[in-house]
Amino acid sequence: MKVVSTSKSHGGVQGVYSHTSDVCACDMTFAVFVPPQAKDGPLPVLWYLSGLTCTHANVMDKGEYRRLASELGLVIVCPDTSPRGADVPDEKDNWQFGCGAGFYLDATQEPYAKNYRMYSYITEELPAFVAANFPVDMSRQAIFGHSMGGHGALTIALKNPQRYRSCSAFAPIVQPSTANWSRPAFERYLGSDEKSWRAYDATLLIEDGKRFPEFFVDQGTADGFLQDGLRPWLLEEGCRKAGIDLTLRMQEGYDHSYNFISTFMDDHLKWHAGRLG
Amino acid sequence: MKVVSTSKSHGGVQGVYSHTSDVCACDMTFAVFVPPQAKDGPLPVLWYLSGLTCTHANVMDKGEYRRLASELGLVIVCPDTSPRGADVPDEKDNWQFGCGAGFYLDATQEPYAKNYRMYSYITEELPAFVAANFPVDMSRQAIFGHSMGGHGALTIALKNPQRYRSCSAFAPIVQPSTANWSRPAFERYLGSDEKSWRAYDATLLIEDGKRFPEFFVDQGTADGFLQDGLRPWLLEEGCRKAGIDLTLRMQEGYDHSYNFISTFMDDHLKWHAGRLG
Numbered sequence: 001m002k003v004v005s006t007s008k009s010h011g012g013v014q015g016v017y018s019h020t021s022d023v024c025a026c027d028m029t030f031a032v033f034v035p036p037q038a039k040d041g042p043l044p045v046l047w048y049l050s051g052l053t054c055t056h057a058n059v060m061d062k063g064e065y066r067r068l069a070s071e072l073g074l075v076i077v078c079p080d081t082s083p084r085g086a087d088v089p090d091e092k093d094n095w096q097f098g099c100g101a102g103f104y105l106d107a108t109q110e111p112y113a114k115n116y117r118m119y120s121y122i123t124e125e126l127p128a129f130v131a132a133n134f135p136v137d138m139s140r141q142a143i144f145g146h147s148m149g150g151h152g153a154l155t156i157a158l159k160n161p162q163r164y165r166s167c168s169a170f171a172p173i174v175q176p177s178t179a180n181w182s183r184p185a186f187e188r189y190l191g192s193d194e195k196s197w198r199a200y201d202a203t204l205l206i207e208d209g210k211r212f213p214e215f216f217v218d219q220g221t222a223d224g225f226l227q228d229g230l231r232p233w234l235l236e237e238g239c240r241k242a243g244i245d246l247t248l249r250m251q252e253g254y255d256h257s258y259n260f261i262s263t264f265m266d267d268h269l270k271w272h273a274g275r276l277g
Numbered sequence: 278m279k280v281v282s283t284s285k286s287h288g289g290v291q292g293v294y295s296h297t298s299d300v301c302a303c304d305m306t307f308a309v310f311v312p313p314q315a316k317d318g319p320l321p322v323l324w325y326l327s328g329l330t331c332t333h334a335n336v337m338d339k340g341e342y343r344r345l346a347s348e349l350g351l352v353i354v355c356p357d358t359s360p361r362g363a364d365v366p367d368e369k370d371n372w373q374f375g376c377g378a379g380f381y382l383d384a385t386q387e388p389y390a391k392n393y394r395m396y397s398y399i400t401e402e403l404p405a406f407v408a409a410n411f412p413v414d415m416s417r418q419a420i421f422g423h424s425m426g427g428h429g430a431l432t433i434a435l436k437n438p439q440r441y442r443s444c445s446a447f448a449p450i451v452q453p454s455t456a457n458w459s460r461p462a463f464e465r466y467l468g469s470d471e472k473s474w475r476a477y478d479a480t481l482l483i484e485d486g487k488r489f490p491e492f493f494v495d496q497g498t499a500d501g502f503l504q505d506g507l508r509p510w511l512l513e514e515g516c517r518k519a520g521i522d523l524t525l526r527m528q529e530g531y532d533h534s535y536n537f538i539s540t541f542m543d544d545h546l547k548w549h550a551g552r553l554g
Contacts, residue, residue, distance in 0.1 A: 007536040008530045008540075009539065220285075262341075262344075
């Protein structure tokens, strides 16, 4: 593990680290906040998955999670959103595909299958790496995220309900396989057989029988992606049919930015802390 | 006034605006946070001056001031740190001079005297512009800042004690006219006669008889600029001799970054709010 930077914050340490990922076949960078309570033993860990165009840094800079994470004693891990590097295929001018747009899936199509394996990276390789290098109690994990990262959190929780005690999201893409801004990426990563897309689509996973006890979702009403890209009502309908307890809060006047996320960050941290014990 | 962007945050509005500055002879950008209490009438205004290399955006993104400013009912104004633009003389590779390094002074030397007039901009032009365009009570103003902006806050308060009800700083440059990282800028903006530099140097202004009732300063002990650039003990000595009430907190292990600033932002906002009534 390479320590990129560490900085004291709210009594804890905000670090940025990199390591060589076998799964993504490139170096990967991630951020970890360790609160001061870590000196007394391992702490619960909350995973934050970021949205399109982001790296680990966006939420680290703008998410405003450290003050309350320090109070609550939560380790916060913020991974990158895709593989990166000179050897990773990318389309520089396309913010909805390639670098910054990994969609938390394992690509099956060439030339993306070698690097674009964010599902395995987030659920297997990085957790093992974090468990080995940080003061975390891996029996107490939770996951949340924003937009594409909300999609990541919901789908990963549905596929690994035993792993995470809680899951929440800010403005998640709840049905990426039918949204115009994500369909092209799904086709290129996963091929034209749309059946294979269902494994990475929260509402379709629920339709196919996957379950998670409860979700907590905040969505701004002034979010420019609400109508075409995010469509939380599809999750609402899916959860209702499946008997999944969904708390969906439509937040009047809030947009898709970190001004929205940071406003409701405290609520999400408290909600997860209450379930992480 | 041009509205660059507005975004709802913590119940208020974080905006970015630009206007044509006569004083700096260029367009200037600044950020204003207006909390929800503004619907009931004008609010006190707290000025935040940023450090070297920063624009209005650094503290807006990383300062974590909105949650508590919304609770306390404070308007927060975050100006840029220098004039900018194609017509503004600059040295691209010098982070301690030119754009991003206005030092809150009025330059007297060519070719800088035309644009580098941040003292007049911050104390005259921008306050008038803010008063005309935002719901602020200009009889209740306070000022704070970081590093070069801490220098700005201290010197501006000392020269305008009737204007500001309170002044605080994060890791301020307390004696820029004798610090190696700021002397070259002072010489080029103000000329070789060091007497003229004293008007923009907090500890020398105090030595020359300027007074402000009290200062509140936080300084990290792991700040890489502490020994050579910041030297808070010089302010401590100056305030002691002058009978100025200084609260100087040395914060163990904190560096010069926004991780330090955001950790203690709440304390500063509460301190100012208590004095703004």
